[in-house]
Amino acid sequence: MDRYRNKATILSLISMGLGQIYNRQFIKGLIYLLIEAYAIIYFSSNLGRSLWGIVTLGDTPRMRVNGKWMEGDHSIFILIQSLITILLLIIFVIIYIMNVRDARKTAEKREKGIQPNSFKQSIRYVLDYKFAQAFLTLPAIGILFFTVMPIIFMVMLAFTNYSAPNHIPPAKLIDWVGFDTFRDLVSLKTWSHTFYGVLTWTIIWAVLSTVTTYFGGLLVALLINQKGIKFKGLWRTILIIPYAIPQLISLLVMRNMFNGQFGPVNQYLGYFGFGGLPWLTDPFWAKVTVIVVNMWVGIPVSMILIMGVLTTIPRDMYEAAEVDGANNYQKFRIVTLPMILFTTAPTLIAQFAGNINNFSAIYLLTSGNPVVGDYQYAGATDLLVTWLYKLTLDQNKYNMASAVGIIIFLIVASFSIYNYRRTKSFKEEDMIQ
Amino acid sequence: MSGRKVKKSLSLTLSYIILIIMVIGSVYPALWVILGSVRPGKSLYSKSLIPSSFTLEHYRELFTSKSYMFGSWYMNTLKISIISMLIGIVLTLLTSYAVSRFRFRGRQTALSTVLILGMFPGFMSMIAIYLLLKEFHLLDTHLALIIVYAAGAPLGGTFIAKGFLDTIPRSLDEAARIDGASNFRIFTRIILPLSRPMLTYMALTQFVGPWVDFIFAKMVLRSKEKWTVAVGLYDMVSTNTNSNFTMFAAGAVLIAVPITILFMFLQRLLVEGLTSGASKG
Numbered sequence: 062m063d064r065y066r067n068k069a070t071i072l073s074l075i076s077m078g079l080g081q082i083y084n085r086q087f088i089k090g091l092i093y094l095l096i097e098a099y100a101i102i103y104f105s106s107n108l109g110r111s112l113w114g115i116v117t118l119g120d121t122p123r124m125r126v127n128g129k130w131m132e133g134d135h136s137i138f139i140l141i142q143s144l145i146t147i148l149l150l151i152i153f154v155i156i157y158i159m160n161v162r163d164a165r166k167t168a169e170k171r172e173k174g175i176q177p178n179s180f181k182q183s184i185r186y187v188l189d190y191k192f193a194q195a196f197l198t199l200p201a202i203g204i205l206f207f208t209v210m211p212i213i214f215m216v217m218l219a220f221t222n223y224s225a226p227n228h229i230p231p232a233k234l235i236d237w238v239g240f241d242t243f244r245d246l247v248s249l250k251t252w253s254h255t256f257y258g259v260l261t262w263t264i265i266w267a268v269l270s271t272v273t274t275y276f277g278g279l280l281v282a283l284l285i286n287q288k289g290i291k292f293k294g295l296w297r298t299i300l301i302i303p304y305a306i307p308q309l310i311s312l313l314v315m316r317n318m319f320n321g322q323f324g325p326v327n328q329y330l331g332y333f334g335f336g337g338l339p340w341l342t343d344p345f346w347a348k349v350t351v352i353v354v355n356m357w358v359g360i361p362v363s364m365i366l367i368m369g370v371l372t373t374i375p376r377d378m379y380e381a382a383e384v385d386g387a388n389n390y391q392k393f394r395i396v397t398l399p400m401i402l403f404t405t406a407p408t409l410i411a412q413f414a415g416n417i418n419n420f421s422a423i424y425l426l427t428s429g430n431p432v433v434g435d436y437q438y439a440g441a442t443d444l445l446v447t448w449l450y451k452l453t454l455d456q457n458k459y460n461m462a463s464a465v466g467i468i469i470f471l472i473v474a475s476f477s478i479y480n481y482r483r484t485k486s487f488k489e490e491d492m493i494q
Numbered sequence: 495m496s497g498r499k500v501k502k503s504l505s506l507t508l509s510y511i512i513l514i515i516m517v518i519g520s521v522y523p524a525l526w527v528i529l530g531s532v533r534p535g536k537s538l539y540s541k542s543l544i545p546s547s548f549t550l551e552h553y554r555e556l557f558t559s560k561s562y563m564f565g566s567w568y569m570n571t572l573k574i575s576i577i578s579m580l581i582g583i584v585l586t587l588l589t590s591y592a593v594s595r596f597r598f599r600g601r602q603t604a605l606s607t608v609l610i611l612g613m614f615p616g617f618m619s620m621i622a623i624y625l626l627l628k629e630f631h632l633l634d635t636h637l638a639l640i641i642v643y644a645a646g647a648p649l650g651g652t653f654i655a656k657g658f659l660d661t662i663p664r665s666l667d668e669a670a671r672i673d674g675a676s677n678f679r680i681f682t683r684i685i686l687p688l689s690r691p692m693l694t695y696m697a698l699t700q701f702v703g704p705w706v707d708f709i710f711a712k713m714v715l716r717s718k719e720k721w722t723v724a725v726g727l728y729d730m731v732s733t734n735t736n737s738n739f740t741m742f743a744a745g746a747v748l749i750a751v752p753i754t755i756l757f758m759f760l761q762r763l764l765v766e767g768l769t770s771g772a773s774k775g
Contacts, residue, residue, distance in 0.1 A: 194592075300520055309749075313727065314743075
């Protein structure tokens with residue numbers, strides 16, 4: 062029995078909404094028809110040009126004709142417009158498929174003698190059974206255009222020659238160059254020297270900053286939690302202050318405090334008879350400064366976290382250890398430390414990944430300076446991510462910047478995905494419910 | 495006294511000393527900047543921590559001076575942060591409720607996608623967003639900032655919110671459903687009231703965002719009267735630190751004090767928010 066089925070399918074294939082109207086769902090059909098009408102108007106004027114655009118990235122440069130500048134193609138605008146059009150096309154195709162499936166399904170129901178849903182009933186159906194999908198549409202569109210599209214765009218830039226001074230629209234066109242940017246980054250002497258230098262410091266920084274804040278926090282938490290320490294709540298509240306002050310403020314304040322000429326840190330060193338140190342201007346000391354300041358910012362977070370874990374360790378484990386004659390150090394090593402490490406391991410890895418991308422800690426404090434002479438636009442404390450920022454906004458080396466961005470992404474993503482997959486909440490997620 | 499007792503009180507004293515040093519270290523920068531903001535003159539350098547005389551001149555100047563439009567920056571930031579907070583929370587709640595409560599095709603994929611997208615450095619998308627905003631003639635408007643902050647909210651907040659919503663027992667939903675409640679009703683009557691701690695946490699982090707983000711705001715907002723406080727403040731420090739320091743200090747205090755008080759007040763919630771999203775064991 063396929064009285065209605067094939068007809069509805071073919072009709073909706075011919076034009077969106079026809080199948081629905083055939084099924085006597087007039088409002089729904091009309092909405093689909095309107096969508097299609099709009100889409101046809103939009104794509105007929107845009108699709109051809111955007112397909113051409115994404116392949117060629119424009120072919121007429123700005124030219125001088127009879128003494129006047131004639132505007133040529135702006136490769137970047139062409140690229141982004143093409144991208145938007147193609148994304149819209151994908152959305153349109155998805156809606157089209159939905160339309161065909163819907164028409165066929167309704168027709169099947171009609172064959173079985175079920176009345177097709179009225180418009181009101183359709184809405185009701187969506188709210189009851191397709192709630193999640195309906196709910197998610199709005200955030201999904203937001204993420205698509207403000208996150209996914211920009212990322213695709215930037216990934217594409219890494220394969221073009223979009224960079225100052227020779228390939229900046231509108232004066233010049235840009236072109237696809239394949240993997241040349243990456244090749245330059247890792248093998249061309251001037252770039253690779255900077256790249257490996259910055260990469261090394263990024264890793265050193267990520268390891269040191271994570272380890273120092275974590276064990277600093279552990280130490281403070283244990284100190285406060287000791288038997289016999291009074292006013293535990295008070296200590297905790299005061300030591301949490303650095304976490305509560307917005308980082309933007311505290312880092313800018315620190316930048317002033319460590320000022321080599323006028324800052325109070327060197328002033329105090331002077332009182333005690335030491336000479337001032339070039340906190341922010343010497344490559345080595347600048348690195349020390351960012352680590353120390355990061356400890357100041359980061360220790361409170363680890364402290365709160367670890368204090369939370371400490372309260373969950375069952376007392377009887379300690380009692381059992383005491384019965385076996387363990388001293389304080391042994392109790393710490395055998396009971397406390399493993400429990401804490403086990404519970405906070407995901408946070409630790411997340412912090413590590415976060416530190417690789419810790420833009421504000423570096424940029425607000427040192428701006429990546431002091432400048433290193435033989436680096437390409439990078440300073441001694443620059444992380445990959447701040448270097449990326451400088452390459453983009455100060456130097457307009459967009460292709461190099463996005464190549465660096467892709468590399469950062471690969472590093473961070475591999476840690477985070479590993480981390481996410483090993484957490485219990487991921488593995489057991491569907492067992493709870 | 496036995497040797498053991500001596501050793502114990504010695505270690506306690508040592509602990510107290512370390513704690514006191516740490517307390518001084520934590521509080522000193524805050525104290526220094528507060529005292530700096532009431533110090534006469536403009537210079538970063540001062541002979542002693544506590545100034546010989548106090549003045550509120552810098553605070554007054556922030557709001558009256560022609561070159562620092564702190565008053566309008568403050569209002570701009572307030573407006574942007576409140577609107578983007580409201581939209582951002584709605585979006586995040588929708589997303590996290592949907593992925594926490596419903597099982598549908600592509601759910602795991604959607605979750606992993608959100609997770610992976612969150613790992614791209616934000617600056618990578620900056621240029622594209624800049625061009626996008628330019629296309630729509632939104633550069634140098636507050637609307638642009640609101641859209642971007644709000645659209646970015648689900649990306650950062652979904653996992654934390656989902657982690658929290660997962661802890662609300664499903665039996666509650668099911669009981670309500672048996673009583674005939676629709677999905678929407680369940681959401682507004684059961685989920686929303688129960689997720690108050692998480693809502694507070696999200697509201698706070700969303701609200702604070704625009705106050706402390708200067709990178710993006712600086713890129714979008716060109717004209718000085720449209721700036722947010724963060725842009726203005728960074729501008730004060732990056733140009734001519736030594737001659738502007740006391741003004742910077744006053745501005746910093748005005749931003750930091752409300753936020754710090756909010757955070758201290760909601761400390762417990764923050765800790766919950768911090769740990770609940772991470773993982774359970």
